[in-house]
Amino acid sequence: MITTRNTDDNFIVDFDTLEGWDDYEKIIEILKRSYDVKIINKIDGPESRLWDIQLDGLSYTLHNNPYGNYLKAKNIKSIEYLKDTLGHIQIHFL
Secondary structure (H helix, E strand, O other): OEEEEEOOOOEEEEEOOOOOOOHHHHHHHHHHHHOOEEEEEEEEOOOOEEEEEEEOOEEEEEEEEOOEEEEEEOOHHHHHHHHHHHHHHHHHOO
16 A cells, blocks of 8 residues: 655655565565666665666655655656556555
8 A cells, every 4th residue: 555645845655565674675676567667876774775766757766764665756747747647556556
């Protein structure tokens, strides 16, 4: 299951059922199977992960921290695309 939230100028998709460190790569694999995803940059720390990705040509950051995994849109176009495809994305994570 996924949920969404708005922050100051960001739109975030939380992966509620895939919250752990090991689930992070599952999320990437699901996104790769369903969309044109490219990994641009990876930062893997001892307690968090932060990967910059392109999903269908738009920029996002996939985060992992002790509170879970979430995808954050980086700009207006990315936010709009994510909101428009949210129903489709939800299907892949059920």
